Amino acid sequence: MIFGMGPIELLLIVVVVLVIFGPKNLPKIGSALGKTVKNVREGMEEGSEDKSDEAGSPIESHDDVEVIEDDDDADAPEAAASDAVFCSQCGAKNAAGAAFCSKCGNKLN
Ligand SMILES: [Zn+2]
Numbered sequence: 001m002i003f004g005m006g007p008i009e010l011l012l013i014v015v016v017v018l019v020i021f022g023p024k025n026l027p028k029i030g031s032a033l034g035k036t037v038k039n040v041r042e043g044m045e046e047g048s049e050d051k052s053d054e055a056g057s058p059i060e061s062h063d064d065v066e067v068i069e070d071d072d073d074a075d076a077p078e079a080a081a082s083d084a085v086f087c088s089q090c091g092a093k094n095a096a097g098a099a100f101c102s103k104c105g106n107k108l109n
Helices: 007-021 023-044 049-081
Strands: none
Touching: 007 023
């Protein structure tokens, strides 16, 4: 009788899952829950599979939002570039300690 539950039982399950997994995994839980609800609905009213598939896709698209946070590391290469020595002959960028241009061999400094 587990899958013969109503909205209140589903809500209780959501709360329990939140307590176990924490708010961080909410998007994953949402998509997992969507599939669960989908399966339940398919079991209860057979023949409505197409509707359930549409309801599942918007939830999964939310996973991409988290990837944006990693942009802080982009500053590291720029900091290194400020120490670089530019060749007076060809303008090539060389490492700060380089004695000769890596591109044309011109003596630096
Ligand atoms: Zn050069």
